[in-house]
Amino acid sequence: MNAIPATPLLDIRDLRKSFTSRRGWPIARTSVVKALDGVSFTVGAGEVVGVVGESGCGKSTVARVALRLQEADGGSVNFDGADVLEASKIDMRAIRRRMQMVFQDPSSSLDGRQRIVDALGEPLRVHGLASGAAVRPMVARLLDEVGLPNSALDRYPHEFSGGQRQRIGIARALALGPDLIFADEPVSALDVSVQAQILKLLETLRAERHLAFVFISHDLGVVRYFCRRVVVMYLGRVVETGPVPEIFVDPRHPYTRLLKVSSPEPDPTRAVAMTFQEGEPPSPVDPPKGCHFHPRCPLAIDRCRVESPVLRDVAPGRSVACHLAT
Amino acid sequence: MTAAAPPAPQPRRRLSVLGKALRNVGLVLGAVIVVAMIAAALGAPWIAPYDPDAQDVLLVLGTPDSVHWFGTDAFGRDVLSRVLWGARVSLYVGFVATAAGVVIGTVIGVISGYYGGIVDRLVVAATDVLLSFPQLIMGLLLVAVLGASLTNLIIAIAVTAVPAFIRMARGSTLAMRERDFVDACRSLGFSDFRIMFVHVLPNILDELVVMASLWLASAIRTESTLAFIGLSVPPPTATWGGIVREGFDNLLDGPWLALFPSLAILAVMIGLNMIGDGLRDASDPRAPQ
Numbered sequence: 367m368n369a370i371p372a373t374p375l376l377d378i379r380d381l382r383k384s385f386t387s388r389r390g391w392p393i394a395r396t397s398v399v400k401a402l403d404g405v406s407f408t409v410g411a412g413e414v415v416g417v418v419g420e421s422g423c424g425k426s427t428v429a430r431v432a433l434r435l436q437e438a439d440g441g442s443v444n445f446d447g448a449d450v451l452e453a454s455k456i457d458m459r460a461i462r463r464r465m466q467m468v469f470q471d472p473s474s475s476l477d478g479r480q481r482i483v484d485a486l487g488e489p490l491r492v493h494g495l496a497s498g499a500a501v502r503p504m505v506a507r508l509l510d511e512v513g514l515p516n517s518a519l520d521r522y523p524h525e526f527s528g529g530q531r532q533r534i535g536i537a538r539a540l541a542l543g544p545d546l547i548f549a550d551e552p553v554s555a556l557d558v559s560v561q562a563q564i565l566k567l568l569e570t571l572r573a574e575r576h577l578a579f580v581f582i583s584h585d586l587g588v589v590r591y592f593c594r595r596v597v598v599m600y601l602g603r604v605v606e607t608g609p610v611p612e613i614f615v616d617p618r619h620p621y622t623r624l625l626k627v628s629s630p631e632p633d634p635t636r637a638v639a640m641t642f643q644e645g646e647p648p649s650p651v652d653p654p655k656g657c658h659f660h661p662r663c664p665l666a667i668d669r670c671r672v673e674s675p676v677l678r679d680v681a682p683g684r685s686v687a688c689h690l691a692t
Numbered sequence: 693m694t695a696a697a698p699p700a701p702q703p704r705r706r707l708s709v710l711g712k713a714l715r716n717v718g719l720v721l722g723a724v725i726v727v728a729m730i731a732a733a734l735g736a737p738w739i740a741p742y743d744p745d746a747q748d749v750l751l752v753l754g755t756p757d758s759v760h761w762f763g764t765d766a767f768g769r770d771v772l773s774r775v776l777w778g779a780r781v782s783l784y785v786g787f788v789a790t791a792a793g794v795v796i797g798t799v800i801g802v803i804s805g806y807y808g809g810i811v812d813r814l815v816v817a818a819t820d821v822l823l824s825f826p827q828l829i830m831g832l833l834l835v836a837v838l839g840a841s842l843t844n845l846i847i848a849i850a851v852t853a854v855p856a857f858i859r860m861a862r863g864s865t866l867a868m869r870e871r872d873f874v875d876a877c878r879s880l881g882f883s884d885f886r887i888m889f890v891h892v893l894p895n896i897l898d899e900l901v902v903m904a905s906l907w908l909a910s911a912i913r914t915e916s917t918l919a920f921i922g923l924s925v926p927p928p929t930a931t932w933g934g935i936v937r938e939g940f941d942n943l944l945d946g947p948w949l950a951l952f953p954s955l956a957i958l959a960v961m962i963g964l965n966m967i968g969d970g971l972r973d974a975s976d977p978r979a980p981q
Contacts, residue, residue: 433879462881475872479894489880535876542880 374408381441403602416593429548466539472531529560608684719970725963733779742770778930786912789849797857805865822855864896909964
């Protein structure tokens with residue numbers, strides 16, 4: 367159905383990132399959080415891949431590390447043939463033009479002291495795409511593309527509503543003409559009615575500009591609408607990947623099933639198939655041995671407590687990291 | 693695509709700060725006092741009725757009257773003229789030293805807070821050591837080592853201001869780093885220099901201006917104190933602290949000698965503190981109108 371091109375646009379392999387913190391007095395203890403524990407997935411040109419999981423599972427860290435906002439501890443990120451993690455400062459500037467990010471909270475991601483024309487014009491000027499009088503019409507075109515009128519040019523971010531601000535954030539990500547956009551929970555700070563508008567906008571942009579997206583979200587409903595393939599993460603690991611309709615109809619990993627039953631169903635009469643242990647996800651500081659999910663899993667067997675399952679193919683385009691999945 | 697209409701234009705933030713500032717009586721009053729003092733200092737060569745260093749042996753310790761409004765000192769010099777000329781030195785030292793302290797401290801603080809790491813830790817440690825000295829002791833020490841001259845005085849006072857502004861700018865920069873816009877700038881490929889001084893600095897400027905106005909008062913006070921103990925510009929050049937000191941020697945015979953320069957110092961202190969408080973209130977979005 368969604369054939370993945372031979373060479374993917376973005377190829378993330380075995381990405382690792384730990385955060386250490388030293389706390390305690392008088393003897394400080396070092397605790398290590400493995401935010402990314404060998405994460406791999408690919409994104410084809412023009413493809414929309416959703417990354418879902420609970421908060422703290424490392425889904426935002428994927429984007430931050432791939433964009434070099436934070437340095438990875440290991441693994442590789444390959445973007446259209448270029449090794450992102452090893453790229454020099456100069457190469458990185460070229461890569462950044464093609465790989466952009468939309469942030470969750472648009473009021474925090476825009477500089478409140480900059481008018482919109484300056485905020486969107488600055489990347490154009492810095493990258494030498496426009497200068498002087500040419501900046502303003504280019505910014506106006508960007509605003510038009512995200513559905514904002516020209517009168518927005520000379521306003522400040524605080525004069526806009528949340529949804530309008532997110533449109534500005536999207537326009538800024540588009541300014542350099544990227545091929546891939548990391549969207550980190552781009553609609554979760556917005557009202558539901560506004561969410562739909564922004565999603566529609568992203569969908570239009572995807573079609574018109576042939577954009578690829580890594581769409582990070584905890585909201586399965588949104589992912590189901592917008593994404594064609596999904597990567598499910600749990601405590602720094604990928605537990606299941608596959609095409610959206612199949613994963614939603616027939617989730618193979620118990621965690622994916624948990625996510626599915628915890629998100630509101632269109633059909634409330636449908637029976638919930640499994641019962642799950644209550645409670646918060648275990649602390650990422652000291653994750654359970656073996657399969658990270660076993661303390662919450664109703665199907666767990668002894669093997670799950672000692673041996674950590676690897677991601678393996680179970681059907682064309684689908685992989686699951688579970689000993690019991692078929 | 694749905695075109696979202698922007699809301700009706702609202703007054704911009706900067707204007708509203710200015711608007712709030714103008715409605716703040718204390719701020720306006722403080723500004724009037726300080727501006728009047730600066731004007732008097734700048735205009736001293738034209739306003740001062742006499743040469744501040746001209747001695748009149750026939751009129752030693754003259755009481756204030758219509759000819760010498762503030763009286764004359766032990767050398768028969770006109771006190772009003774000396775206070776006006778003294779304002780030039782005192783305010784000049786205060787402004788230049790504070791400006792130097794703000795610029796140096798802010799640059800170091802922003803860089804230190806932005807990059808973090810080992811350099812940041814060293815800067816914080818050095819700042820803590822410098823801040824543990826009382827401002828006056830520090831100034832005293834530096835002037836004693838460097839020697840009393842206008843330049844050394846400015847250096848000494850600036851050095852006491854630098855660590856305070858490092859700490860302030862660093863703290864505000866750390867807070868700004870938590871905001872997504874710094875990451876947004878980095879993902880757009882902006883240089884660190886651009887992010888620090890085009891994006892972070894304007895966002896922390898409000899707080900720095902408030903603190904600078906309070907530090908200006910403190911710098912002028914330090915200069916006066918150092919002059920009082922004889923560690924400022926050598927006589928006969930008039931400075932406020934120096935005139936107070938000369939007046940102290942004749943406190944019983946001519947109390948006006950010490951009184952008028954003290955009043956000038958007091959007025960500037962009050963004015964600058966009113967400005968500082970007013971600016972802080974005006975730039976605080978949570979403060980009531």
